[in-house]
Amino acid sequence: MRARRFMFTTANTRVAGTICGLLALVGAIGMSGCGKPEPKLTGTVLVSMADNSYSPAIVRVPVGGSVVFMNTGRNDHNVIAVDHSFSTEKTFGNIKMPPESMSELVFAHAGVFPFYCSFHATPDGKVGMVGVAVVGDVQYTPPTGNRGVLAVVDKATGVTRRVPQDYPTIQNGVDAANPGDLVLVDKGVYTEAVFVTTPSVTLRGVDRNEVILDGKFEIGTGVMVGGNGVVIENMTARNYTLNGFFWTGVRGFRGSYLTAYNNGDYGIYAFGSSDGLFEHSYGSGSPDSAFYIGQCAPCNVVLNDVVGAYSGLGYSGTNSSGDMYVVNSRFEHNRTGLSTTTFDIELVPPGRDTTIMGNLVSDSGLDNEAAGFYATETLAGNGIALVGTHTNRVERNTVLRSRNNGILIVPILDRHFWPSTRHVVRNNVVLQSGRADLAAGGFGTLGNCFSGNLYRTSLPWGLQTLNGCEGARVPIASDLSAYMTFFGSIAQIRMGQFKLNDYRTRPVPPPQPNLPGGAAAPVVPAAHVFEAAKPDLNVIRTPSEGAPIKTAMVSLQ
Amino acid sequence: MPSLFSVSNPATAFQWWFVVYVYVLPLLLYASWAALSLMDLNERARAGEPGSFAWGAAVLLFPLIGGAAYLLGSSRRLRGSSRFAIVFSGLIVWLVPLIVGLWLAGGPLGPKALS
Numbered sequence A: 001m002r003a004r005r006f007m008f009t010t011a012n013t014r015v016a017g018t019i020c021g022l023l024a025l026v027g028a029i030g031m032s033g034c035g036k037p038e039p040k041l042t043g044t045v046l047v048s049m050a051d052n053s054y055s056p057a058i059v060r061v062p063v064g065g066s067v068v069f070m071n072t073g074r075n076d077h078n079v080i081a082v083d084h085s086f087s088t089e090k091t092f093g094n095i096k097m098p099p100e101s102m103s104e105l106v107f108a109h110a111g112v113f114p115f116y117c118s119f120h121a122t123p124d125g126k127v128g129m130v131g132v133a134v135v136g137d138v139q140y141t142p143p144t145g146n147r148g149v150l151a152v153v154d155k156a157t158g159v160t161r162r163v164p165q166d167y168p169t170i171q172n173g174v175d176a177a178n179p180g181d182l183v184l185v186d187k188g189v190y191t192e193a194v195f196v197t198t199p200s201v202t203l204r205g206v207d208r209n210e211v212i213l214d215g216k217f218e219i220g221t222g223v224m225v226g227g228n229g230v231v232i233e234n235m236t237a238r239n240y241t242l243n244g245f246f247w248t249g250v251r252g253f254r255g256s257y258l259t260a261y262n263n264g265d266y267g268i269y270a271f272g273s274s275d276g277l278f279e280h281s282y283g284s285g286s287p288d289s290a291f292y293i294g295q296c297a298p299c300n301v302v303l304n305d306v307v308g309a310y311s312g313l314g315y316s317g318t319n320s321s322g323d324m325y326v327v328n329s330r331f332e333h334n335r336t337g338l339s340t341t342t343f344d345i346e347l348v349p350p351g352r353d354t355t356i357m358g359n360l361v362s363d364s365g366l367d368n369e370a371a372g373f374y375a376t377e378t379l380a381g382n383g384i385a386l387v388g389t390h391t392n393r394v395e396r397n398t399v400l401r402s403r404n405n406g407i408l409i410v411p412i413l414d415r416h417f418w419p420s421t422r423h424v425v426r427n428n429v430v431l432q433s434g435r436a437d438l439a440a441g442g443f444g445t446l447g448n449c450f451s452g453n454l455y456r457t458s459l460p461w462g463l464q465t466l467n468g469c470e471g472a473r474v475p476i477a478s479d480l481s482a483y484m485t486f487f488g489s490i491a492q493i494r495m496g497q498f499k500l501n502d503y504r505t506r507p508v509p510p511p512q513p514n515l516p517g518g519a520a521a522p523v524v525p526a527a528h529v530f531e532a533a534k535p536d537l538n539v540i541r542t543p544s545e546g547a548p549i550k551t552a553m554v555s556l557q
Numbered sequence B: 001m002p003s004l005f006s007v008s009n010p011a012t013a014f015q016w017w018f019v020v021y022v023y024v025l026p027l028l029l030y031a032s033w034a035a036l037s038l039m040d041l042n043e044r045a046r047a048g049e050p051g052s053f054a055w056g057a058a059v060l061l062f063p064l065i066g067g068a069a070y071l072l073g074s075s076r077r078l079r080g081s082s083r084f085a086i087v088f089s090g091l092i093v094w095l096v097p098l099i100v101g102l103w104l105a106g107g108p109l110g111p112k113a114l115s
Helices: A010-026 A088-092 A170-176 A374-378 A481-494 A529-533 B013-046 B052-061 B065-073 B080-105
Strands: A003-007 A044-050 A053-055 A058-061 A066-071 A101-106 A111-121 A128-135 A160-163 A182-185 A188-190 A194-196 A202-205 A211-214 A223-225 A230-238 A245-248 A251-261 A268-271 A274-279 A282-284 A289-296 A301-304 A307-309 A313-320 A324-327 A330-332 A336-341 A354-357 A360-362 A382-387 A393-395 A398-400 A405-410 A424-426 A429-431 A436-440 A449-451
Touching: A044 A058, A053 A128, A058 A066, A088 A101, A160 A170, A170 A182, A170 A194, A223 A230, A230 A245, A245 A251, A251 A268, A251 A529, A268 A274, A274 A529, A282 A289, A289 A301, A289 A307, A301 A529, A307 A313, A313 A324, A313 A330, A330 A336, A336 A354, A336 A360, A360 A382, A374 A481, A382 A398, A405 A429, A405 A481, A429 A436, A436 A481, A481 B013, A481 B080, B013 B052, B013 B065, B013 B080, B052 B065, B065 B080
Parallel strands: A044 A066, A058 A128, A160 A182, A182 A202, A188 A211, A194 A223, A202 A230, A211 A230, A223 A245, A230 A251, A245 A268, A251 A274, A251 A282, A268 A289, A274 A301, A282 A307, A289 A313, A301 A324, A307 A330, A313 A336, A324 A354, A330 A360, A336 A382, A354 A393, A360 A398, A382 A405, A393 A424, A398 A429, A405 A436, A424 A449
Antiparallel strands: A003 A101, A044 A053, A066 A101, A111 A128
């Protein structure tokens, strides 16, 4: 197997960025195709590595042909053969391929070669960011149906597998479990990366604060789940270089009474997954977001009574659309409190139809204690940011002390231009923002309405007065001032003029409440989660600072 | 009501740069080109020349483009060299720093995490 290595020069990308920036300024017309230049390679097949999937995932090449892998996402990725016969670590020279890097693999022999990203998939190449290279004229039938042969179950089996009493490691316990089993983890610090591929398993700690998965800043993800219906509850994941708890490509998931802190990417994270619930959980110290829901439509996902703190974003939803609820939660001391975002690097854009209600968002970007990375820095200082998304409902939230804007609506320029439109911002309390309590910026920010909000300042002036949710609205509903801060921030970042806080040294959270009932709580696999967890929006109230967050969900226990 | 020309916090040099060259300066150019064009059009109207109303509407309704088009193509009272100087020096003062700023802001930003 022969290998070559490619890398874009920053100059090409910079020219494209400048041109696209100018186009964006003169009207955001014809933005399709703007962004990074496409590689011009012949005789090869190009596979994009997005966040977090290969596209196409199954690629056919002739014997002697090659596949060029290009990282089009914003995370580091790689390509590792399941049989370890090839890897981009060898061809690229580093286990991490950063965004916009490329590496070519040449296949000299016929056969079927499954591969995976070691950061975002299980090493067996079955779950997460996985793909297959079919070389030559060989038969290949893609696997169909659910992963493996095990089916999802609605009811617990009553079987409890204890770690470390019955199984020395959590992974051993999980591997032995059947659908519907409980894997019960005793107090202790476990330095493991756990992969759960069996559906409907419940992984539970006996004590949320004393069952700790610790990555020691060397291991990628604490628990990665690729099986449907898996529940994780009552434990802590800390010090992982990527994620604390991560569900990928599943239907049915639940994370309850979890704590994830000082992990290098996300705290508690579901990607390409639907029908799920994160509740009563705490995430902090993540450079990206404490809680993240990515790439789902419809999502059918609820975040209820969670706390996101000291992170780039308290909550981030990218291309997460349809029956997506973020309610009754607290987001404090983050670079940005919470955001809904559209990016071309994930599938099913644009993000839309998220309900953000009854949350307390405070001190966003205020004290510079949060972790962060370049993208969160461009948004820093905003309480709630709706970035290139559509038809979100932002209602009955309290947003206090944002360094720049309390609630901000702006478009985004990725590979396409995504305007931010038709949001309803109603009955929020938005005060003490450094720049404006309500702000709408950029081109195409149209059709948004503001009613009943308690606020003091807006950009442009008269935003609520002239753009009410009832009656006529004026067409001038945004200005450029908020938009310009993105350009300023990006230039600042590129010139190295801002300080990133190291996620490894963010504040350790105080002890958090345990799962009621603890080890003896009923075992409920994550089936039909959304049906039971969908909040009754009528009972959600605007929170006040200092008051406990009132939860409105029906307990699943 | 905050200032329309406020900048993000922290108000670094780059924040001011983009506020000035993307936001404030285009407004000033619009105002100055429109003012010069309307003064010229006013004299045309007094002289009974046709087309003043249409040009006036174009100058006001098509920011920058209307004023620049009138000054370069149809102004009668100002000398040609003055009109070109007004338009092109304005464009240079606006666009050169803007392009430099966008150049600095373009391109990849680096790794995602510190790990």
